[in-house]
Amino acid sequence: MKTSIILFLLIMVGAVKSYRILVIFPMESGSHYILGSAVARTLVEAGHDVTLVSPFEQKNPPKNGTWRDVVLPGLMHNDDNDIEFNFMDMESMSPFLMIPMLNMMGDMITRNTLEHKNFQKMLNSNAHFDAIILEQFNNDALKVLAHHYKAPLILFSSLGANSWFNPLIGNPSPPSYIPEPLMPYTSDMTFWQRLENFVFAVLSELSRQLIFFPAQNRIMKEFFPDVPDLSILNYNTSLVFVNSHESTNQPVPRVPNMVDIGGYHINPPKELPKDLKEFMDNATEGVVYFSLGSNVQPSQMSDSMRRHILVALGKLKQKVLWKWDEDTIPGKPDNVRLSKWFPQQDILAHRNTKLFITHSGLLSTIETVYFGVPILAFPVFGDQKLNAAFAVGNGIGLSLSIFQLTEEKLSDALREIINNPKYKENVKRRSKLMHDRPVKPKDLLVYWTEFVIRHKGAPHLQVAALDLPWYRYLLLDVIAFLAVSSVLFVVLFCFIIRKICCSKEANPIEFDFMDMESMSPFLMIPLLNMMGDIITRNMLRHQNFQKLLNSNEHFDAIILEQFNNDGLKVLAHHYKAPLILFSSIGANSWFNPLIGNPSPPSYIPEPLMPYTSDMTFWQRLENFVFAVLSELNRQLIFFPAQNRIMKGFFPDVPDLSILNYNTSLVFVNSHESTNQPVPRVPNMVDIGGYHINPPKELPKDLKEFMDNATEGVVYFSLGSNVQPSQMSDSMRRHILVALGKLKQKVLWKWDEDTIPGKPDNVRLSKWFPQQDILAHRNTKLFITHSGLLSTIETVYFGVPILAIPVFSDQKLNAAFAVGNGIGLSLSISRLTEEKLSDALREIINNPKYNENVKRRSKLMNDRPVKPKDLLVYWTEFVIRHKGAPHLQVAALDLPWYRYLLLDVIAFLAVSSVLLVVLFCFIIRKICCSKEKSKQKVKKN
Numbered sequence: 001m002k003t004s005i006i007l008f009l010l011i012m013v014g015a016v017k018s019y020r021i022l023v024i025f026p027m028e029s030g031s032h033y034i035l036g037s038a039v040a041r042t043l044v045e046a047g048h049d050v051t052l053v054s055p056f057e058q059k060n061p062p063k064n065g066t067w068r069d070v071v072l073p074g075l076m077h078n079d080d081n082d083i084e085f086n087f088m089d090m091e092s093m094s095p096f097l098m099i100p101m102l103n104m105m106g107d108m109i110t111r112n113t114l115e116h117k118n119f120q121k122m123l124n125s126n127a128h129f130d131a132i133i134l135e136q137f138n139n140d141a142l143k144v145l146a147h148h149y150k151a152p153l154i155l156f157s158s159l160g161a162n163s164w165f166n167p168l169i170g171n172p173s174p175p176s177y178i179p180e181p182l183m184p185y186t187s188d189m190t191f192w193q194r195l196e197n198f199v200f201a202v203l204s205e206l207s208r209q210l211i212f213f214p215a216q217n218r219i220m221k222e223f224f225p226d227v228p229d230l231s232i233l234n235y236n237t238s239l240v241f242v243n244s245h246e247s248t249n250q251p252v253p254r255v256p257n258m259v260d261i262g263g264y265h266i267n268p269p270k271e272l273p274k275d276l277k278e279f280m281d282n283a284t285e286g287v288v289y290f291s292l293g294s295n296v297q298p299s300q301m302s303d304s305m306r307r308h309i310l311v312a313l314g315k316l317k318q319k320v321l322w323k324w325d326e327d328t329i330p331g332k333p334d335n336v337r338l339s340k341w342f343p344q345q346d347i348l349a350h351r352n353t354k355l356f357i358t359h360s361g362l363l364s365t366i367e368t369v370y371f372g373v374p375i376l377a378f379p380v381f382g383d384q385k386l387n388a389a390f391a392v393g394n395g396i397g398l399s400l401s402i403f404q405l406t407e408e409k410l411s412d413a414l415r416e417i418i419n420n421p422k423y424k425e426n427v428k429r430r431s432k433l434m435h436d437r438p439v440k441p442k443d444l445l446v447y448w449t450e451f452v453i454r455h456k457g458a459p460h461l462q463v464a465a466l467d468l469p470w471y472r473y474l475l476l477d478v479i480a481f482l483a484v485s486s487v488l489f490v491v492l493f494c495f496i497i498r499k500i501c502c503s504k505e506a507n508p509i510e511f512d513f514m515d516m517e518s519m520s521p522f523l524m525i526p527l528l529n530m531m532g533d534i535i536t537r538n539m540l541r542h543q544n545f546q547k548l549l550n551s552n553e554h555f556d557a558i559i560l561e562q563f564n565n566d567g568l569k570v571l572a573h574h575y576k577a578p579l580i581l582f583s584s585i586g587a588n589s590w591f592n593p594l595i596g597n598p599s600p601p602s603y604i605p606e607p608l609m610p611y612t613s614d615m616t617f618w619q620r621l622e623n624f625v626f627a628v629l630s631e632l633n634r635q636l637i638f639f640p641a642q643n644r645i646m647k648g649f650f651p652d653v654p655d656l657s658i659l660n661y662n663t664s665l666v667f668v669n670s671h672e673s674t675n676q677p678v679p680r681v682p683n684m685v686d687i688g689g690y691h692i693n694p695p696k697e698l699p700k701d702l703k704e705f706m707d708n709a710t711e712g713v714v715y716f717s718l719g720s721n722v723q724p725s726q727m728s729d730s731m732r733r734h735i736l737v738a739l740g741k742l743k744q745k746v747l748w749k750w751d752e753d754t755i756p757g758k759p760d761n762v763r764l765s766k767w768f769p770q771q772d773i774l775a776h777r778n779t780k781l782f783i784t785h786s787g788l789l790s791t792i793e794t795v796y797f798g799v800p801i802l803a804i805p806v807f808s809d810q811k812l813n814a815a816f817a818v819g820n821g822i823g824l825s826l827s828i829s830r831l832t833e834e835k836l837s838d839a840l841r842e843i844i845n846n847p848k849y850n851e852n853v854k855r856r857s858k859l860m861n862d863r864p865v866k867p868k869d870l871l872v873y874w875t876e877f878v879i880r881h882k883g884a885p886h887l888q889v890a891a892l893d894l895p896w897y898r899y900l901l902l903d904v905i906a907f908l909a910v911s912s913v914l915l916v917v918l919f920c921f922i923i924r925k926i927c928c929s930k931e932k933s934k935q936k937v938k939k940n
Contacts, residue, residue, distance in 0.1 A: 018066075019130040019453050022145065024053040025156075026113045027137055028076045030294025031363050035158055035243060038265035039133060039445065040067065046446040051127070053119065070122050075112045076105075093381070095182035095200060103212045106138025110216060113142060114223045123148070130453045136165045136240070140213065141220035143233045148224065152238040152457035154449060159362055159383050160244035160262075161252050163201055169237050170465030171255045172598040172679050175201040176901045177890040178252055184385030186393040187250050187890030195904050235466050238457040239448055243362060245441075246682050247434035248369050250390060251889050253598050253679040256672050257461035259448050263366050263434055264441035269349035279337060280347070283319040286354035288414070289347050289373075291323035293359045296380055299326045305405055307331070312410035318354055318418070321347060348373050355417055360388040360399070369396065372431035374423035376413055378402045395426040433886060438873045439864050447864045460859060463677050464603040464613030475602045477617065478624045519807070521608035521626060529638050532564025536642060539568065540649045549574070556879045562591045562666070566639060567646035569659045574650065578664040578883035580875060585788050585809045586670035586688075587678050589627055594660050596891030597681045601627040604678055610811030612819040613676050661892050664883040665874055669788060671867075673860035674795050676816060683887035685874050689792050689860055690867035695775035705763060706773070709745040712780035714840070715773050715799075717749035719785045722806055725752045731831055733757070738836035744780055744844070747773060774799050781843055786814040786825070795822065798857035800849035802839055804828045822853040 021043055025036025033056045040052040044065035051068040052058065055075050061067035113119055132146045136155040146153035157165055162181040166173040175198045179185040183200060185193050217230040227233070238257065245262035254260075272280065280287050290313075292298055301309075306329065313320050314333030324338040332338065344364070347353060348371040358364045360377035365387045368375050375397035377388035388399040398413045417423050439447075452458050465473055539545055558572045562581040572579035583591055588607040592599040601624045605611040609626060611619050643656040653659070664683065671688035680686075698706065706713050716739075718724055727735075732755065739746050740759030750764040758764065770790070773779060774797040784790045786803035791813045794801050801823035803814035814825040824839045843849050865873070878884050891899055 018047050018049055019450065020049045020051075020128060021131050021133060021449065022051050022053065022127075022129040022149070022151075023133045024113075024142060024145070025135045026054065026072065026075055026109050026139060026142070027135065027158075028055040028074075028109075031361055032135065032137070032158055034363060035156070035265055036135060039156065039241075042264065042442045042445050043449060048449075051122070051129070053113075053122070070118050072113060072116045072118055075109050075116070095180070096203065098182055098381075099204060099207050102138050103207065103215070106140075106212065107215050107219065110139045110141045111219050113139070114219065131449060133241075133449070138164075138212070139216075140230060140234055141216040143230070143236070144220050144224050144227050146236065147227050147233055152452050153236055154452060155237050155240045157240060157242045157244075160249040161242055161254060161258065162383075163204060165237075165240060167205070168234055169240055169255055169257060170463040171258060172253050172600070174598070174891065174899060174901075176899050176904075177894055178250070179386055179389075180204065181383045181386060184379070184389050186389045188393070188893070191903065191907075194898070194901065195907065198901055198904050199908075238452045238459075239461070241445060241448070243366075245366070245434055245437075246886050247430045248362070248366050248387075248390070251682040251887050253681050253889065255461075255463050255679050256677045257458065259444055261441040261445050262362075263370055264445055265363070266345060266367060266370050269346045270343070272343065272346050272350070276343075276347075279319065279321075280350050280352050283352045285317040285319070286352050286418075287347070287350070288313070288316060288318045288320045288355045288357060288418075289342070289344075289353055290320060290357040291342065291344060291359075291364070292378060292380070293361045293364065296359060297325050298322075299324070305402065308405050308407040308410060310336075311407045312414060315411060316414060316418075345371070355414070360384045360391060362387055365391065366434075369427060369430045370434050372424075372428045374417050374427050376400065376417055378405075394430065395422060396430055397423055397427070433881065436877060436880065438870060444864065451862060454862065455859065460672050461677050463679065465600065467614070468603055472620070473600065473602045475600075475620065475624055478602075478621050481621060482625070521606070522629070524608055524807075525630060525633050528564050529633065529641070532566075532638065533641055533645060536565045536567040537645050539565070540645065557664075557875060559667075559875070564590070564638070565642075566656060566660060567642040569656070569662070570646050570650050570653050572662065573653050573659055578878050579662055580878060581663050581666045583666060583668045583670075586675040587668055587680065587684065588809075589630060591663075591666060593631065595663050595666055595681055595683060596889040597684060598679050604676065605812055605815075606630065607809045607812060610805070610815050612815045614819070664878045664885075665887070667871060667874070669792075671792070671860055671863075673856045674788070674792050674813075674816070681887075681889050683884065685870055687867040687871050688788075689796055690871050691789065692771060692793060692796050695772050696769070698769065698772050698776070702769075702773075705745065705747075706776050706778050709778045711743040711745070712778050712844075713773070713776070714739070714742060714744045714746045714781045714783060714844075715768070715770075715779055716746060716783040717768065717770060717785075717790070718804065718806065719787045719790065722785060723751050724748075725750070731828070734831055734833040734836060736762070737833045738840060741837060742840060742844075771797070781840070786810045786817060788813055791817065792860075795853060795856045796860050798850075798854045800843050800853050802826065802843055804831070820852060820856065821848060822856055823849055 023036060023040045023043070025032055025039075027033075033054055036052060036054050037056075037058055040050045040058075041062055044050045044062045044067050047065060049066040049068075051070060053070040053072065055072050057069050057071045058067065061069075127149075129149045129151045131154055132149060132151050133154045133156055134142055134145070136157050143153055155165060159181050161171065161173065163173055164181070165171075176194060177187045177189070179187070179189065180197055180200050183193075183197050185197060189197060213230055213234070220227070220230055240258045241261050242254075242258055243262050243264075245260050248262060271277065310329065310331050310333060313322075313336055316335060318335070320333075320336040321342055322336055322338050323340070323342050325340055328338065345367055348356060348367055353371075353373050355376060356364070356368045356373045357376045357378065358368065360375065360379045361382075361384055365375070375391055377384070377391055377397060377399040378401075379385040379388040379399065380402065391397045392399050398417060400409060400413055471477055553575075555575045555577045557580055558575060558577050559580045559582055560568055560571070562583050569579060581591060585607055587597065587599070589599055590607070591597075602620060603613045603615070605613070605615065605623055606626045609619075609623050611623060615623060639656055639660065646653070646656060666684045667687050668680075668684055669688050669690075671686050674688060697703065736755065736757050736759060739748075739762055742761060744761070746759075746762040747768055748762055748764050749766070749768050751766055754764065771793055774782060774793055779797075779799050781802060782790070782794045782799045783802045783804065784794065786801065786805045787810055791801070801817055803810075803817055803823060803825040804827075805811040805814040805825065806828060817823045818825050824843060826835055826839055897903055
C-alpha cells in the first residue's frame with residue numbers, strides 16, 4: 001500500500017473526533033495572517049472547530065466546518081503610542097537596534113491583545129478548547145491561555161528554527177554555524193561574522209531573560225494575577241510547528257517536538273482572472289513579477305530609487321507585474337503593469353514567469369522555490385537578509401541592497417538571472433526537493449495537532465534539557481571539577497588503551513556474555529576496538545566478499561550497519577554510491593559526531609552507561625569523562641586502526657578521516673516511545689519497530705499451551721547472544737525456584753534440551769516466535785535482557801518487562817524502561833530467588849506497569865508514516881537526489897574549535913583583559929594627574 005494512502009487513512013481515522021482549537025496570530029501583518037488563516041483553514045477542513053484570533057476577519061471561511069473569528073483590529077496602535085513604520089528605513093538598521101524595537105513592539109501587541117474588548121469577551125465566555133496554537137513572535141505572555149483553558153500549547157514559528165524559541169524547547173542552536181534570524185549570513189561565516197553572530201545571540205538572550213520576559217510577565221500578571229510565572233509557563237510547550245523546509249532553509253538539528261511544515265499554506269494554482277491570464281499568456285518573452293510583500297509600501301521609495309528601477313524595468317523584453325500601493329507611477333514604462341494586489345501563487349505557477357523580484361520574506365521564498373522561479377532579492381528587514389543570503393548561497397538568485405541600487409546594478413542583475421540558465425536549474429532542483437516529501441505539510445499539521453490532543457500534551461516528546469539549569473546543561477560544574485582534578489587519569493588511560501589495542505593482528509574472540517554484566521563500560525572500549533578491527537578485517541578478506549568486489553556489480557546505494565566497522569565505508573567510494581548508515585541502537589556518540597548531530601552529555605547518557613537523562617552530578621561526571629575518552633579513543637586509536645585495515649585492501653582511496661563524514665543518511669532503530677527524546681539533524685530518520693510484522697498464528701501445540709494458560713504466560717528470553725546454560729548452578733537454581741512459584745505458565749528460551757529441576761509450569765525451547773508470543777492476549781510479562789529489539793517489541797505489543805541486562809546498551813534500555821514505569825530491572829550477578837520472586841509479583845499484580853506499557857504502545861503505533869514505509873521512502877530519496885547533500889548540517893565543515901566557538905571566546909577573553917588593563921591604566925593616569933595637581937596647589 002502506498003504511503004500516501006496509508007497517511008490518508010490515518011488522517012481520516014484521526015479526524016473522526018472533532019476538537020475545539022484556538023489559533024492565535026496577533027501580528028497586524030498580511031503575511032502573518034496568511035499563515036494563521038492557513039492553519040485555521042487546514043484544521044477546519046479536517047473536521048475541527050476552530051476559533052481564529054487575529055487583527056483581520058476571514059472573508060471566505062470554509063463551508064464544510066466550524067470557523068469562528070475573534071477580530072482584534074488596531075493592535076499596533078494605542079492612545080499613548082501609535083507605531084507607524086516606514087519599513088524602507090529599516091534596511092540599513094543594525095540588527096542590534098532591532099532588539100529593543102522588537103521588545104517594545106511585542107509588549108504593545110501583547111497588552112493590546114489581552115485588553116481588547118473582543119478578546120476579553122472570548123475570555124469571559126464559557127468557551128472550551130482542546131489545544132491552543134499560538135504564533136511565537138514576541139508575545140510570550142499569551143502562553144497563559146494554555147494554562148487558562150487547561151489545554152496543551154502548540155507554538156507556530158513563522159520563521160525557521162531560531163533562537164526566539166529554541167531555548168524554550170531545549171533545541172540546540174550552535175551560533176558557530178547557525179546564523180541568528182536577523183543576521184544576513186549563511187552557515188559559512190568568517191571569523192568576524194561568527195563573532196558578531198555570537199555576540200548578538202548572547203545579547204538577545206540576555207535581553208529576553210533580563211528585560212523582555214520580565215516585562216511580559218508583568219503584563220500577564222495584570223490580567224491573570226493568580227497564574228504561575230512566565231518562567232514556568234514559557235517551558236510548557238507541547239509542540240512547535242516551524243514554517244521551514246530544507247529546500248528553503250539551512251538544515252539544523254531539531255528536537256522531536258519540532259515539526260517542519262514549510263509550504264503548508266500553498267494551494268493548487270487557480271486560473272488567473274481573464275485579463276491577467278491574457279497578459280501572461282501573451283508574454284512571449286516571459287513575465288517578471290515584482291512584489292515587496294505586504295508590509296513595505298513601495299510608494300515610500302525615494303524618487304531616485306524609483307527612477308533607477310523604472311529605467312531598468314523599461315529596458316526588459318519581458319513584461320512586468322509590479323505590486324504597487326498607488327494607482328500609478330510617473331514615468332511608468334509600457335511593459336509594466338501595476339496593481340495593489342496580485343494572486344502571487346498563481347502568477348508564480350504560470351509557465352511564463354521567468355523571475356520574481358522579492359523582498360525575500362520567508363513566504364515568498366517558499367512559494368518561489370515551490371513553483372521553481374529564480375529570484376532577485378531586495379531584503380529590507382527581519383529575516384529577509386538571512387533568506388536572501390541562503391538563496392544566493394544556493395544559486396537560485398541574486399541579492400541587491402535597495403538603498404545602494406542603481407539602474408546599472410539592477411539591469412546587470414536582471415540580465416544575469418534571466419539569461420544564465422543555472423539559476424533556473426538550481427531553483428528547479430530545490431523545487432523537486434520541496435515536493436519530494438513522505439507526508440504533505442498540511443497533513444502533518446493536522447496529524448500532529450491531533451496527536452498532541454490525543455496524548456494529553458505529548459510530554460514524552462520533550463527533551464530532558466528543559467529540566468536542567470544552564471550551568472548543568474553546559475556541564476560547567478563537571479568541567480570545573482575536572483579542571484580542579486588531575487588530567488593524569490586521561491593520559492594514563494589513553495596510554496593503557498594504546499598498549500592494549502595496538503597489536504598488529506588480532507585473534508578470534510569467544511565471549512561468555514554472562515561475564516560482561518559486571519564489566520566496567522570503560523573496559524568495553526578496548527574490547528569493542530578489538531572486536532571491530534577483527535570483524536572489519538575478516539569481512540574485507542573473506543573470499544565471498546572479495547568475489548563480490550571483483551565482480552561487475554553496480555549499486556545505487558550502500559546501507560551499512562554502523563557498529564565499529566568504519567573501514568567498510570570505503571564501499572560507498574568504491575561503488576560511487578551514496579552511503580546510508582544504520583544504527584541498531586538509538587542516536588549515540590558512535591555516529592553523532594560523523595553527521596554533526598549534537599549530543600550533550602549533560603542529559604544524554606552514553607550507550608554503555610546505565611543511566612537515564614536524570615543523572616546525578618557523579619553520573620554526569622562519569623558520563624562526560626566516558627564521552628571524552630570514547631571520542632579520544634576513536635580519533636587517536638580506533639579510526640587510525642580502521643584506516644590501516646582499509647588501506648590494506650584499498651590503498652588508493654581517500655583517508656577514513658574524509659570518508660567518515662560522507663554519510664547521506666542514518667536510519668536509527670529508535671522511537672520516542674522506547675528511547676529518550678533527543679535532538680536530531682535532518683538526515684537522521686527514526687524507524688524503530690520497522691522489523692515488526694503482523695502476528696502470525698502460533699504452532700498448534702504452542703497455541704494450545706498459551707490459550708489454556710488461564711493465569712497467563714510469562715515469556716523468558718535473554719536474546720540471541722547470551723547462552724543461558726552458561727549460568728552458574730546457584731543462579732539457575734534461584735531462577736527455577738522463583739518461576740516454579742508462579743501461577744502463570746512460563747516459556748523459557750533455553751539453549752539445551754532440558755534443565756535439571758525444571759518446574760512443571762515451565763516449557764523450554766531453543767527458539768520461540770517471540771513477536772507472536774508477545775502479541776498473544778495471555779502474555780503477562782516478558783523477562784528479557786532488554787536488548788533494543790526486544791524492548792521495542794514488548795512496547796509495541798504492550799507487555800510489561802522484567803529486565804535482566806547483561807552488556808552493551810541493555811542497561812541503558814533497562815533504565816529507560818524502569819524510569820517510564822513499564823517494568824523493573826535486576827542485576828543478573830546479584831540475583832536471588834527472593835529478589836526475583838518479589839519483582840515478578842510486583843509487575844504481575846500491580847496494574848500500573850501494564851497501564852504504562854499500553855500507553856507507550858499507543859505512542860509507538862500512533863505515527864504519521866509506518867517505519868517500513870519511511871525506510872523505503874528515504875532510501876529512494878537519497879538515490880533520487882544523488883546523496884541528498886542538502887540535508888547535511890554545516891557543522892561537518894567546521895573544525896572542532898570553530899564549532900565550539902573557542903576562537904571567538906578566546907578573542908573576547910583577550911579583548912576583555914586588554915580593555916580592563918587599558919581602563920585601569922587610564923584611571924591610574926587620571927588619578928595620578930589629580931594627585932600631582934593637589935601637590936602643586938599645596939606647594940603654591
